[in-house]
Amino acid sequence: MIALSSDPQPARIRSALEAGFAEYMVKTAQVMPSLLEAVNRLVGGKASAKEAGGRLIVFLSAKGGTGTSSLCANIATNIALYKPDKHVAVVDMVLPIGSIANIVGYQGDLNLVSMAEMPLETLTPDFFLNNLAGMPPWHFHLMAGSPDPESGNRLKIGSIPDIVNSMKTAYDYVLVDLGRSLSRISMPVIENADLIALIVNTDSSTLSLTKTVWEYLQYKGVEAASVYVILNRAAGLEGLTKAEAEKIISLEIKKSMPYQGSNFALANNQHLPFSQKYPDNTTVIIFREMAKEMAELADRHVRKN
Numbered sequence: 001m002i003a004l005s006s007d008p009q010p011a012r013i014r015s016a017l018e019a020g021f022a023e024y025m026v027k028t029a030q031v032m033p034s035l036l037e038a039v040n041r042l043v044g045g046k047a048s049a050k051e052a053g054g055r056l057i058v059f060l061s062a063k064g065g066t067g068t069s070s071l072c073a074n075i076a077t078n079i080a081l082y083k084p085d086k087h088v089a090v091v092d093m094v095l096p097i098g099s100i101a102n103i104v105g106y107q108g109d110l111n112l113v114s115m116a117e118m119p120l121e122t123l124t125p126d127f128f129l130n131n132l133a134g135m136p137p138w139h140f141h142l143m144a145g146s147p148d149p150e151s152g153n154r155l156k157i158g159s160i161p162d163i164v165n166s167m168k169t170a171y172d173y174v175l176v177d178l179g180r181s182l183s184r185i186s187m188p189v190i191e192n193a194d195l196i197a198l199i200v201n202t203d204s205s206t207l208s209l210t211k212t213v214w215e216y217l218q219y220k221g222v223e224a225a226s227v228y229v230i231l232n233r234a235a236g237l238e239g240l241t242k243a244e245a246e247k248i249i250s251l252e253i254k255k256s257m258p259y260q261g262s263n264f265a266l267a268n269n270q271h272l273p274f275s276q277k278y279p280d281n282t283t284v285i286i287f288r289e290m291a292k293e294m295a296e297l298a299d300r301h302v303r304k305n
């Protein structure tokens with residue numbers, strides 16, 4: 001209970017607090033922000049979770065087939081291995097169909113669509129910690145994505161901000177696969193991210209689309225320091241060089257992932273992290289470095305508001 005009164009006298013305030021009110025606020029024209037803050041804090045809900053919670057890292061690309069989902073899952077595993085005392089979760093928000101359940105081999109029916117239909121008060125941090133599947137070799141909990149286009153169209157997007165905030169309270173690192181969408185569902189998530197992994201490859205059409213995406217993100221207030229560009233050679237084509245790619249998108253490329261032939265597809269088909277399937281491949285080192293750098297950049301991010 002919050003007492004709201006035009007009476008500013010200390011005796012009155014004291015007696016209200018002694019009678020059991022949690023807060024006493026003097027009614028003024030400016031009382032609204034403190035009232036909202038107090039409600040959020042006392043109810044233990046959304047706004048406080050946003051400040052107290054874990055780090056949010058989103059993955060996106062300008063085009064499908066760039067390797068966004070494979071990198072998201074594998075980097076999540078590497079963050080969990082690098083920070084063994086931390087809880088890591090992956091949320092698949094790709095519409096109309098998610099693919100991470102398939103990559104990690106999750107077959108249950110808890111997913112973003114079914115959870116967004118549950119009453120919001122059920123979606124507590126404990127609910128996620130207790131119910132989201134942890135696939136043993138991957139070391140993270142997964143909130144699977146939409147299983148089919150029909151479900152994807154049904155997704156209640158109004159619940160997404162609450163789901164993300166609750167996830168951030170439950171987990172130290174929440175990695176969200178947004179795929180190539182800059183939709184109504186992804187923009188609020190991007191704007192709250194501590195780090196944005198932007199996946200590109202070396203063909204000029206993907207790069208010029210990426211430039212457009214980056215311009216849009218800048219217009220939305222995203223700074224270059226929050227963007228972590230990964231060049232993934234998902235196709236065997238030679239394509240452009242790293243320097244040429246950087247010039248087109250006007251962003252620095254932080255890491256490059258070489259072409260792996262069928263290795264990625266094989267690891268994905270067997271539902272194994274790349275580093276478990278090919279422990280001796282030098283790519284394992286790249287994954288490890290990316291995970292370390294990304295976790296540290298996300299940790300260091302200073303949040304606005």
Ligand SMILES: Nc1ncnc2c1ncn2[C@@H]1O[C@H](COP(=O)(O)OP(=O)(O)O)[C@@H](O)[C@H]1O
Pocket residue numbers: 061063064065066067068069070071099179232233234235257258259260261262263264265266268
């Ligand atoms: N570096 C790479 N070398 C070879 N194949 C890759 C590489 N990265 C991704 N792939 C393959 O490319 C395909 C698309 O990857 P995926 O992660 O689903 O991309 P997206 O999520 O961007 O659509 C998959 O078959 C994956 O195995």
Ligand SMILES: [Mg+2]
Pocket residue numbers: 068069070094099179
């Ligand atoms: Mg994908």
